[in-house]
Amino acid sequence: MSVNVTKTVEPPPLEFHDLTVAYHKRPVLWGIDLEIPKGQLVGIIGPNGAGKSTLIKAAMGLLQLNSGWVKVFGEPIGKNLKRVGYVPQRESVDWDFPVSVMDVVLMGRYGHLGLMRRPSKKDRNIARDCLEKVKMLPYANRQISNLSGGQQQRVFLARALAQESDIYFMDEPFAGVDAATESAIVTILHELKAKGKTLLVVHHDLPTAKEYFDSLLLLNMRVVAYGPTEEVFKYDLLQSTYGGRLTILSEVAEAVREKS
Amino acid sequence: MRHLPLIAGFCLLAAAMPVWADRIGDISETSVIEQAKRFFSFRDPSVRYALIGSVLLGISCGLMGGFIVVRKMALFGDTLSHAVLPGVALGFLWNMEKDPVAIFIGATLAGLLGGAMVALIRQTTRLKEDTALGIVLASFFAVGICLLTRIQKMPGNKGGLDEFLFGSAASIGRSDIILMAVVTSLAVLLVGLFYKEFLVTSFDAAFARAAGFPVNIINYALTLLLAFSVVVALRAVGVVLVSAMLITPAAAAYLLTDRMHRLLGLAALFGVISGAVGAFISFLTTNIPTGPLMVVAATMVFALAFFFGPHHGVLMRWWRQKSRSARVQRENTLKAVYHVLEAREFDGEGVSLRELAERRRETLDEARAQSDALCKHHMATLHDDGDAIHLTPEGWQRACEIVRNHRLWELYLTNEANIAPDHVHEDAEIIEHVLGEETVRELERALNHATRDPHGRVIPGLADLVSGSTPFGSPETVTGYTSR
Ligand SMILES: Nc1ncnc2c1ncn2[C@@H]1O[C@H](COP(=O)(O)OP(=O)(O)O)[C@@H](O)[C@H]1O
Ligand SMILES: [Mg+2]
Numbered sequence: 001m002s003v004n005v006t007k008t009v010e011p012p013p014l015e016f017h018d019l020t021v022a023y024h025k026r027p028v029l030w031g032i033d034l035e036i037p038k039g040q041l042v043g044i045i046g047p048n049g050a051g052k053s054t055l056i057k058a059a060m061g062l063l064q065l066n067s068g069w070v071k072v073f074g075e076p077i078g079k080n081l082k083r084v085g086y087v088p089q090r091e092s093v094d095w096d097f098p099v100s101v102m103d104v105v106l107m108g109r110y111g112h113l114g115l116m117r118r119p120s121k122k123d124r125n126i127a128r129d130c131l132e133k134v135k136m137l138p139y140a141n142r143q144i145s146n147l148s149g150g151q152q153q154r155v156f157l158a159r160a161l162a163q164e165s166d167i168y169f170m171d172e173p174f175a176g177v178d179a180a181t182e183s184a185i186v187t188i189l190h191e192l193k194a195k196g197k198t199l200l201v202v203h204h205d206l207p208t209a210k211e212y213f214d215s216l217l218l219l220n221m222r223v224v225a226y227g228p229t230e231e232v233f234k235y236d237l238l239q240s241t242y243g244g245r246l247t248i249l250s251e252v253a254e255a256v257r258e259k260s
Numbered sequence: 261m262r263h264l265p266l267i268a269g270f271c272l273l274a275a276a277m278p279v280w281a282d283r284i285g286d287i288s289e290t291s292v293i294e295q296a297k298r299f300f301s302f303r304d305p306s307v308r309y310a311l312i313g314s315v316l317l318g319i320s321c322g323l324m325g326g327f328i329v330v331r332k333m334a335l336f337g338d339t340l341s342h343a344v345l346p347g348v349a350l351g352f353l354w355n356m357e358k359d360p361v362a363i364f365i366g367a368t369l370a371g372l373l374g375g376a377m378v379a380l381i382r383q384t385t386r387l388k389e390d391t392a393l394g395i396v397l398a399s400f401f402a403v404g405i406c407l408l409t410r411i412q413k414m415p416g417n418k419g420g421l422d423e424f425l426f427g428s429a430a431s432i433g434r435s436d437i438i439l440m441a442v443v444t445s446l447a448v449l450l451v452g453l454f455y456k457e458f459l460v461t462s463f464d465a466a467f468a469r470a471a472g473f474p475v476n477i478i479n480y481a482l483t484l485l486l487a488f489s490v491v492v493a494l495r496a497v498g499v500v501l502v503s504a505m506l507i508t509p510a511a512a513a514y515l516l517t518d519r520m521h522r523l524l525g526l527a528a529l530f531g532v533i534s535g536a537v538g539a540f541i542s543f544l545t546t547n548i549p550t551g552p553l554m555v556v557a558a559t560m561v562f563a564l565a566f567f568f569g570p571h572h573g574v575l576m577r578w579w580r581q582k583s584r585s586a587r588v589q590r591e592n593t594l595k596a597v598y599h600v601l602e603a604r605e606f607d608g609e610g611v612s613l614r615e616l617a618e619r620r621r622e623t624l625d626e627a628r629a630q631s632d633a634l635c636k637h638h639m640a641t642l643h644d645d646g647d648a649i650h651l652t653p654e655g656w657q658r659a660c661e662i663v664r665n666h667r668l669w670e671l672y673l674t675n676e677a678n679i680a681p682d683h684v685h686e687d688a689e690i691i692e693h694v695l696g697e698e699t700v701r702e703l704e705r706a707l708n709h710a711t712r713d714p715h716g717r718v719i720p721g722l723a724d725l726v727s728g729s730t731p732f733g734s735p736e737t738v739t740g741y742t743s744r
Contacts, residue, residue: 060470081472093464097330098520107460111471116453143518163471 011074013038013167013198014059018068021051021058027066028054030222036200041193043203043213043229047242050220052202053089056169059200060084072167082111085165087156087173095145101155102140105131108162123162130161134184150181157185167198174203186212206238292544299543307543309437310429313496314535314554316440317505320447320489322531325510326524327482331462335390336378338503339397340483341490343374345404345499348424349411360435364491371487374400404499427498427551429539436495443488450485451524458482459520496535498551508558509534512565515572534558588693590637593630594659595666595692596620597640597651602717610648660720665692667713667720668703674714675707681714 012035019032028051036042044052057063059070061077072080085108108130109123119127131137134154139147144155153173160168174182189199189212200217203209209216209229216232218224218241225232225241302308328337347370351363374396381392408422423431432440451458460468461478469475486506493502509530513523538554567575596619600611617627631649634640639655642648651659666688673684695703713719 057466062466062469078472081470084470086467086470088464088466092466094330094332097463098514098518098523099459099463100519103459103519104463107463107467107471110456110460110468110473113456115457118456145518159467 010038011071012036013073014200015071015074016059016068017071019058019070020066020068021054021063022066023054028221029058032068032223034217034223034226036198038198039193039196041189041199041201041212041214042217043201043209043215044217044219045203045206045209045241046219046224050241052219053171055219056086056171056200056202060086060169082163083166085160085163085168087160087168087170089171090149090152090156090175092171095147095152097144099144100140101131101136101142101144101147102127104144104155105140105158105162108159111163126164127158127162130158131155133161133188134158148178150177153177153181154184157188161188165197168192168200170199170201172202172204174205174208209233295544296540299540305434306430306432309432309434310496310539310543310550311536312437313429313432313440314539315532316437316444317489317493317496318509318531318533318535319528320440320444320485320531321493321502321505322509322513322526322528323447323451323524324482324486324489325506325508325531326513326520326527327458327462328486328506329510329514329527330520330523334503334507335393336375337486337490337506339378339393340371340375340487341503341506342397342404342499343377343400344368344371344487344490344494345401345424346370346407347373347404348494348499349404349407352411353407360433360439363494364439367491367494368484368487370400370404371490372483375483375487401499423498423549424494425498425500426549427494427496427501427554429496429542429550432495440492443492447485447489450481454478454481455521462520496539496550497554498549501551501555504555505531505534505558508555508562512558512562515562515565515569518571530558530561534561586633589630590633590639591658591662591693593620593634594639594651594655595662597649597655598659598663609650610643611650612644612648614647616649662692664720665695665700667717668700668707669695670715671707671710671713671719672703684714 014034014036016032016034019029020027021029028049032055044055046052054063058065059072059077061070061081070077073083077084102124105127106119106123109119109127113119113123128137128140131140134157136151136154136158139151139155144152147155153176157170157173160170173185177185189201192199193214201213203212210233213229215226215228217226218232218237220241220243225237298304299307302311325337328334344367347366347368348363349366350370351366352358354362354366377396378389378392381387381395382389408424412422457468457473457478460471461473461475465475468478489506490502493505497505510523510527512530513526516526517523534554534557537557538550541553541557542548542550565573567573570576593616596616597611600615600619601609613624613627613631616631617624620627620630622630628646631640631642634649634651634655635642638652639658640649640651643650669688669691670681670684673679673687674681711719711721
């Protein structure tokens with residue numbers, strides 16, 4: 001007599017298979033094959049125009065794929081939308097838009113509400129907690145145009161927290177923020193990771209990249225390298241990612257030297 | 261056919277003419293007051309229709325205008341509203357009469373076709389949005405004018421199609437009103453039900469899509485409602501100016517509020533006011549079409565918001581600026597009084613205007629004007645026949661605060677930012693007026709509650725400020741003040 005043990009292993013939070021994305025027939029991402037395990041804090045590193053934003057947009061199903069597929073927790077993204085949280089690039093919205101900080105954070109709850117339903121008291125409380133976490137609660141009723149860059153980024157982060165997702169995509173959350181905001185965001189990233197969330201964060205600053213992230217994804221149209229930070233943060237790999245850009249190369253050299 | 265543009269231009273002028281003879285009802289009274297009485301009695305059905313029609317179009321245009329203004333789609337609204345013209349003509353050709361339903365369908369389809377053309381040009385060529393909008397607007401409008409002119413020349417036509425160009429509230433009939441009511445209710449209902457969806461897609465479309473909202477469908481729905489509200493306003497405002505009824509009331513609302521739901525409410529209200537005022541004035545005067553009057557009314561509302569808006573209004577900004585500089589001026593006078601007193605080691609309370617003028621390097625008259633300003637704000641009182649001033653407790657407190665802010669900031673810049681002591685004064689002159697108590701506490705902490713500024717002068721302390729009394733009442737306060 002045999003005992004049939006069926007172990008239910010949850011599929012990986014994110015899986016790319018042979019993904020190719022093009023804008024107007026010009027490919028910007030080529031044959032991406034990746035599997036991101038649960039509970040990872042992944043930094044996506046690459047020069048401007050490397051396709052970092054494109055990669056996370058493709059992962060969230062915002063773009064038409066030319067070939068390949070993306071699976072989120074083993075299923076097409078459409079089935080798992082509520083498990084995905086998003087922090088877009090800060091410049092992607094009009095900060096003069098007539099909404100308050102609270103309105104924006106409440107938008108994080110919209111995905112859970114479905115069509116026509118209004119946010120409830122419970123949603124407001126969640127939004128308030130998220131604002132508290134990023135220390136923006138005192139600004140809840142401010143119009144968003146009165147915020148500094150760092151404050152705007154915190155609002156976006158609070159909105160993503162309000163989504164209560166399992167996997168988060170963040171596009172340059174550290175761009176143009178003050179030091180206090182940067183460390184606040186890092187703290188929150190690590191808290192989320194400790195809760196078993198998976199995080200993919202586009203990052204542009206090499207020296208801090210190796211401090212902040214467990215693993216790095218070096219990207220330039222294709223995956224140059226993906227793995228634990230200490231294995232991937234190597235001069236030759238970074239050089240082939242940034243390919244011949246002198247200013248960046250010297251920065252890389254500096255960063256590598258600091259490390260060793 | 262080669263002369264089409266020329267013909268179109270002439271026709272535009274010719275078409276406008278008959279409208280000028282049109283007005284609400286066939287009214288023979290002459291005096292303006294009689295006319296007004298007649299308007300407000302709502303005796304004529306045409307007056308009632310005109311007014312109800314303006315209210316309905318004001319609501320739908322205001323609501324949709326609110327969305328296109330925050331989405332920066334004002335030019336799209338303009339293009340869509342011009343693109344409906346060929347549809348109006350074709351709707352008329354359908355059964356050769358002004359059947360509101362046929363015209364409604366024709367106009368809506370033409371407007372949507374125009375919108376689709378813009379999208380097509382943008383997606384298939386390298387041309388940018390503004391160029392695509394320009395091409396579609398002009399071409400659709402030109403075709404519309406040609407068709408309209410042909411219809412005008414047809415035998416047996418009843419005329420009056422030209423009122424679609426500049427609008428005539430008088431021509432609104434019962435069936436128009438029913439159609440307008442249906443469409444406006446639909447717009448209000450959909451915006452009410454799907455407010456959340458419209459809001460999130462307008463603010464951050466990528467986020468909305470990632471959160472699972474059908475962004476494309478929502479955008480199509482918004483475009484459709486936009487086309488509806490343009491067509492609804494067509495009869496009263498006319499094709500040429502209908503986009504102004506979308507944009508102007510919403511723009512005025514945008515200047516007045518920071519929240520989307522209030523913006524929509526205000527935009528609808530301003531739309532209603534503009535529409536009603538336009539209809540009323542076109543009733544009073546003999547020869548101006550309704551559309552321009554409504555748009556002028558809307559522009560007046562916008563001008564009011566532009567000048568008198570409480571936050572962004574030009575006048576309020578000017579006033580805030582002026583009162584700020586007056587306050588800085590007063591605070592500088594207070595500081596000068598403090599300096600005079602400090603120079604004689606706080607011996608005696610009064611400061612003569614001559615001393616003040618010398619200190620500030622000004623004439624006696626200027627010093628007097630400034631003392632008067634202080635007295636008016638209860639910060640000082642005049643003594644010795646108006647030749648000397650004494651600070652009141654409030655005045656004294658503010659003087660101490662300003663001097664403290666100045667010296668704290670100088671010290672901070674010198675100690676923490678390593679700026680030479682002779683470079684810090686200018687900066688402190690500005691900062692002293694804007695430092696909040698919170699920041700002052702922080703500065704004091706950062707500086708370990710230092711008591712002397714980089715030039716060795718005493719920094720007034722918290723104890724002196726909260727006591728709120730001048731140091732001249734009793735000797736203890738004086739010592740308490742100078743040595744903490
Ligand atoms: N909507 C778009 N249409 C056309 N090209 C685009 C679009 N978005 C990005 N691109 C191009 O795709 C490339 C990758 O862009 P992106 O993913 O934004 O790079 P990154 O975020 O790494 O800076 C760039 O060359 C960019 O010019
Ligand atoms: Mg990017």
